[in-house]
Amino acid sequence: MKIYYDQDADLKYLQGKKIAIIGYGIQGRGQSLCLRDSGLDVIVSEIQGTPNYELAKKDGFDPMTAAEAAQAADVIQILTQDHVQAKVYTEAIKPNLKKGLPAGRQGKVLVFSHGFNIRFKQIKPPKNIDVIMIAPKGPGALVRRMYEEGKGVPCLLAIFQDASGNAKNIALAYAKGIKGTTAGVIETTFSEETETDLFGEQAVLCGGVSELIKAGFDTLVEAGYQPEIAYFEVLHELKLITDLIQERGISGMRRGVSNTACYGDLSRGPRIISAKTRKEMKKILKEIVKGKFAKEWIAENVAGRPNFDRLLKEGDEHLIETVGKQLRDMMPWMKKA
Numbered sequence: 001m002k003i004y005y006d007q008d009a010d011l012k013y014l015q016g017k018k019i020a021i022i023g024y025g026i027q028g029r030g031q032s033l034c035l036r037d038s039g040l041d042v043i044v045s046e047i048q049g050t051p052n053y054e055l056a057k058k059d060g061f062d063p064m065t066a067a068e069a070a071q072a073a074d075v076i077q078i079l080t081q082d083h084v085q086a087k088v089y090t091e092a093i094k095p096n097l098k099k100g101l102p103a104g105r106q107g108k109v110l111v112f113s114h115g116f117n118i119r120f121k122q123i124k125p126p127k128n129i130d131v132i133m134i135a136p137k138g139p140g141a142l143v144r145r146m147y148e149e150g151k152g153v154p155c156l157l158a159i160f161q162d163a164s165g166n167a168k169n170i171a172l173a174y175a176k177g178i179k180g181t182t183a184g185v186i187e188t189t190f191s192e193e194t195e196t197d198l199f200g201e202q203a204v205l206c207g208g209v210s211e212l213i214k215a216g217f218d219t220l221v222e223a224g225y226q227p228e229i230a231y232f233e234v235l236h237e238l239k240l241i242t243d244l245i246q247e248r249g250i251s252g253m254r255r256g257v258s259n260t261a262c263y264g265d266l267s268r269g270p271r272i273i274s275a276k277t278r279k280e281m282k283k284i285l286k287e288i289v290k291g292k293f294a295k296e297w298i299a300e301n302v303a304g305r306p307n308f309d310r311l312l313k314e315g316d317e318h319l320i321e322t323v324g325k326q327l328r329d330m331m332p333w334m335k336k337a
Contacts, residue, residue, distance in 0.1 A: 002187040004157065009172035009181045014040050019174075020073030021045065022066050022088060023080035024052040027113060030140025031077065033059065034147040034178040045069035066092035070108075075170070077111040083301045086122035097129060107163055109170055114197065115190035118160055120294040130167040131160040134175045134185075135193060143178055152179030156188045198288045203281045210315075212272075213238065217320045227323045235324065 017040075021032045024046040036042045046053040046063040056063045070076055070093040078085050078093070097108050107129035115133055117123040125131050136143045138153040146153050155175050159167045175185045201207065216234035221227050244253035254262045287293050300308055315321070328334050 004172055004175070004181060004185040004187070006176065006181045009176035009185075010169065011038065011040070011173050011176055013166060013169045013173040014075065014177060017041065017074035018043060018072055019075040019077065020069035022069060022076065022078045022093070024056045024061075024063065025079065025081075025140070027136070027140035027143070028052075028077075028079040029055065029059070030143040030147075031079070031113075031136075031178055032056075032061065033144055035174075037147070038177040038179075040177055043069055043072060067096055070096035073108065075109040075111060075174070077113070077174075078117075079113060082114065082116045083297070085117045089117070089123045097126060109164075109167075111171075111174060112190075115158065115160075115194035116198075116294070118190045119194040120291055120298075122298065125161065127161065128163050130162060130164050130170060132167050132171040132174070133158040133160070133190060133193065134171055134178075134180065136178065136180060146183075147179045150179075150182075152182035154183040155180035155185045156193050157185045158188050158190045158193055160190050195285070195288050198293060199281075199285050202288075202293075203284050209238075214318060214320060221319065227319055228327060231320060231323045231327055235320065236327070 019035055019040055019042050021028050021035075021042060022045045024032065024044050028044065028046075029052075032042050032044050042061075044056050044061045044063050045066045045068070046056050048063070053063050064072075066088050076093060078089065080088050093110075107126070109130040109132065110125055112118060112131075112133045113135045115135075118125075118131065118133075133156065135156040135158075136153045137155065138146075143153050155178075157168070157171050157175060159171065161167065164170070172181065172185065175181050213235050217227075217230045220230035220233070241253060241257070244256045248256060254265060257265075284293075300306075
């Protein structure tokens with residue numbers, strides 16, 4: 001495993017270049033502000049009339065269309081949501097990849113923070129440009145907060161195309177611009193980042209955890225326990241455990257809870273995540289690697305998201321959501337100011 005730090009990166013590879021951030025969402029805002037504060041020339045693209053457009057103006061940017069930004073920039077970072085990136089690229093970026101460059105200038109640079117559209121060939125860039133990825137392992141708000149504290153969020157780096165011979169230097173400069181090299185930048189590939197990211201979301205972080213919570217809640221309620229008590233035991237207290245795991249690792253968490261809880265973890269956990277569960281995880285990973293999930297998700301968006309909307313609505317109607325809302329109203333420390 002190769003990890004890069006500040007001494008491995010030089011902002012000179014981005015100085016004199018114009019960097020366009022396409023999409024001023026949470027990640028787009030965080031990266032834009034950090035890059036600008038690092039002395040780099042940043043422009044942003046956002047849809048006029050949207051809250052993010054107004055936020056970009058408030059932050060001192062003059063938002064433009066994606067096509068205008070792509071034409072003006074040397075480096076184009078695409079930070080729209082995955083399912084719209086291909087459309088934005090085809091309609092606004094691709095026609096402008098050669099525009100705005102003096103004769104003889106090296107082709108433009110495409111930057112991603114997630115490899116979905118490159119990995120699954122929804123975006124097929126021309127061979128004469130660099131295609132790189134710098135993926136902060138944290139939300140944009142955290143990237144910004146760490147930057148302001150003189151720190152950084154660890155990043156992943158990947159090179160898909162190195163037309164200039166300087167793709168890695170440019171990527172490291174970009175990472176340094178958001179202080180990723182302060183924390184450390186781990187080298188990977190577009191395929192590895194995409195496949196592991198999708199698997200983590202589906203099998204553990206979102207799909208796995210949410211289904212585990214609901215299964216635990218349903219088991220207790222169906223056995224006659226109060227829904228409110230079930231909510232506290234399988235959902236509310238989860239944050240305590242995940243915080244301990246994040247801070248100390250699994251072993252540290254086990255030493256941060258009671259011996260009773262620790263023994264229950266060690267002796268009963270494998271009965272929940274059984275050989276059957278692990279087999280299903282391998283199946284899910286295989287579907288990701290072979291492109292089955294990507295094909296399904298792309299088709300779902302083309303069709304107008306009928307299954308997505310139905311499944312989301314079904315989840316919203318689960319008893320745990322009703323109970324949770326009532327209980328969270330009793331917790332003033334959770335209410336946003």
